[in-house]
Amino acid sequence: MxxxxxxxxxxxxxxxxxxxxxxxxxxxxxxxxxxxGPGEVRPGDWVLVHVGFAMSKIDEAEAAATLELLRGLGSAYTDELEALASSDIT
Incomplete structure (x- = not known):
């Protein structure tokens, strides 16, 4: 997933x-x-991240609600976090 x-x-x-x-x-x-796009994000902004890319900007409330939902998915969420932790696009 x-x-x-x-x-x-x-x-x-x-x-x-x-x-x-x-x-x-x-x-x-x-x-x-x-x-x-250039200049669209700055420190403090929230984004949805997928495979090393910021796909869209979201607000902090949406980020918190999404994180809560994702935590409820269990292994799918932890698997995604492990993939993120081992990734490096630089």
Whole structure:
């Protein structure tokens, strides 16, 4: 199962305008923000992350509700977190 997981933008890349550091459940990874367009995200914004890409911006309330729902999925959620933790797009 493939999931879009909410993550909070914690830092923008100084070297590339299409990369940002995102935190998902305590895991920090670089994600590509190019699908959202230049200047569309900044630290504190929430995005849905799938396979290393920020797919869309969401608000904090939607992020919290989605995370709660995903936690209820059990292994599908933890599998996705493990895949995120082992990924590196830089």
């Amino acid at each position: 493939c999931l879009g997981i909410p993550g909070e933008i914690v830092e923008l890349s100084a070297d590339r305008d299409d990369l940002a550091m995102v935190e998902v459940a305590g895991v920090r990874r670089a994600v590509n923000t190019g699908l959202l």
